Structures are given as structure tokens and as C-alpha cells.
Amino acid sequence: MLQHSPPLDLMFQALADPARRAMVERLCRGPASVSELAKPHSMSLSAVVQHLQVLQASGLVRSQKAGRVRTCRIEPKALRTAEQWIAERRTSWERRLDRLGQFLAAHQDEPDHGSKS
Amino acid sequence: MLQHSPPLDLMFQALADPARRAMVERLCRGPASVSELAKPHSMSLSAVVQHLQVLQASGLVRSQKAGRVRTCRIEPKALRTAEQWIAERRTSWERRLDRLGQFLAAHQDEPDHGSKS
DNA sequence: CGAATGCTGAAGCATTCACTTAAGTATCAT
DNA sequence: ATGATACTTAAGTGAATGCTTCAGCATTCG
Numbered sequence: 001m002l003q004h005s006p007p008l009d010l011m012f013q014a015l016a017d018p019a020r021r022a023m024v025e026r027l028c029r030g031p032a033s034v035s036e037l038a039k040p041h042s043m044s045l046s047a048v049v050q051h052l053q054v055l056q057a058s059g060l061v062r063s064q065k066a067g068r069v070r071t072c073r074i075e076p077k078a079l080r081t082a083e084q085w086i087a088e089r090r091t092s093w094e095r096r097l098d099r100l101g102q103f104l105a106a107h108q109d110e111p112d113h114g115s116k117s
Numbered sequence: 118m119l120q121h122s123p124p125l126d127l128m129f130q131a132l133a134d135p136a137r138r139a140m141v142e143r144l145c146r147g148p149a150s151v152s153e154l155a156k157p158h159s160m161s162l163s164a165v166v167q168h169l170q171v172l173q174a175s176g177l178v179r180s181q182k183a184g185r186v187r188t189c190r191i192e193p194k195a196l197r198t199a200e201q202w203i204a205e206r207r208t209s210w211e212r213r214l215d216r217l218g219q220f221l222a223a224h225q226d227e228p229d230h231g232s233k234s
Numbered sequence: 235c236g237a238a239t240g241c242t243g244a245a246g247c248a249t250t251c252a253c254t255t256a257a258g259t260a261t262c263a264t
Numbered sequence: 265a266t267g268a269t270a271c272t273t274a275a276g277t278g279a280a281t282g283c284t285t286c287a288g289c290a291t292t293c294g
Contacts (some may be wrong), residue, residue, distance in 0.1 A: 012133035015203075016126055017252085028209040034271065045271075047253055054251095068261040068270045076210050083203040086132075089194045093145040134282085152240060164283055167243075171281095185240045187293045239292075250281070259272070264265100 011082045014058035027074040128199045129173035196201040
């Protein structure tokens, strides 16, 4: 409740489903139509479209219709946003470890510093 | 349905909730007890524990109990796994763009291409 | 000891999710 | 125009999610 980042919610939620991740993987190899994306999956076209709606709401995928074919492509910018969130936390943790290491190294040869007596 | 990666499912699912992300952020600044993690949130302790269970099932967080206090810490390895999945897709996309660029450059002087004036 | 602390577990409940089927619309081919 | 293609929309269902409350159980403190 400290802060809100709707896009991040939607992005991770979108990536949490294996079918949607498979679609992202497919789209990373190039744009595709809805039925092309549906082909490898053993679910109804409707279900695929619903997954695509989740992906679009998350900003990970964009699509446009030409004639009767809707062509989908990934939005690498969004992919990078998610990547960066994780990277920032990870490096935050690594910085902490560094500080801890430095502290331990600095106090290695002064076991006790008259803290209380 | 082409392949299964349960840990990735659980990881992204875990990161999809703002409360859980907040807990991850907190844990990146150092280990914490359950009630410490609960403090910033306006939900019951039970709810927090349930979020922690999700985080642990995903492998993002590990915890151990000492006396009556359970201490939680993040598992940076898991964080890196999620980061890498995204990074791999993104670079896969970038490689594709590179190839496309090379192709376009190579065929620049070829017949009618229908480019904008 | 008994009370406070810190967590644990189970049940319940409203909402959301991941599908399904069925019926519809727009486009393209013949 | 007819039919096939490529979605689109709506409604429904069972399971999972995100909470809640209440009751329990060790551990630590006075």
C-alpha cells in the first residue's frame, strides 16, 4: 500500500502463465497473427484471444488489425521495465552484501570496541 | 503446453502482487521477521503469512525459525532466474531486429520497395 | 506460575482467472 | 451471392486468489 505501479502488476501477472510466456517467446521471433499464436496451444481460439488481451493490457504486446487479420508484436520497452525492476532489487541486495563485507573486513582485527563496561 | 517451468510460473505470480513486491523490496534491504514485514501493510498478520508462503513457494524467499521468531531473507538466485528469462527474450528480439536491419541494408538498392517519400 | 508475544492453521467468503461453448461480424475467395 | 476464414463478443463454470476471523501453540518475560 506504500506505492502503486499498475503496469508492473499486470506485467508480472501476464508473465505468470506458461501459455502467455509461450506467446511472448513466439512473438520475440517476429510478429504473428492470432491464429498463428493459437496453433501450438490445445485451447480454443477464444482462450488465446483472452490471453492476448491480458498481454496487451500489460503493455507487453501490441496489435493492429489489417483486413480480417490481427497482427501482434511484442513491446520490448515493457519487457525491459519488468527486467529492470528485478535488476534493481537484485543489485540493491548485492550492494547490501558489499557493505556488510566491508564492515566485517574493517572490524576483523578489532574484536571489541569498548561498547559497554 | 509445449514445456513446463513451474518455478517461473510461481515466481512471476509471486511478483505480480504489490504487497509481495513490497516485501521483496524490504527483504532486499536485509532479513526481517514476519511481523516486521507485516508492519507497513494494513492487512492481517495471517494475510501477510499467506503472501510469504507464496514467496517461499516461488523460491524468492527463504525463512527459518529461531525461538518464536521466523526470519525471512531473499534468495537472489531466484530473482536472477526471473531476470534472465526476460533478458533472454529481450535479446532474442534484439537479435531479430539486427538481422532485419542487415537484411534491409543489404537490399537497400533493390527494386521498388514502397517506402515513404 | 501466568501473561504477552509471535507465529500457525483452518474455515469462510467475495473476487478473479482460465477456460468453455455458442453465436455474431467483417473480410476475402470463388 | 455463398461460403470459408479470422476473429469478436457474451455468458457460464469450476478452481484459484486474497483476504478475513477465530482459535491454537510454542516461546519468552515478569
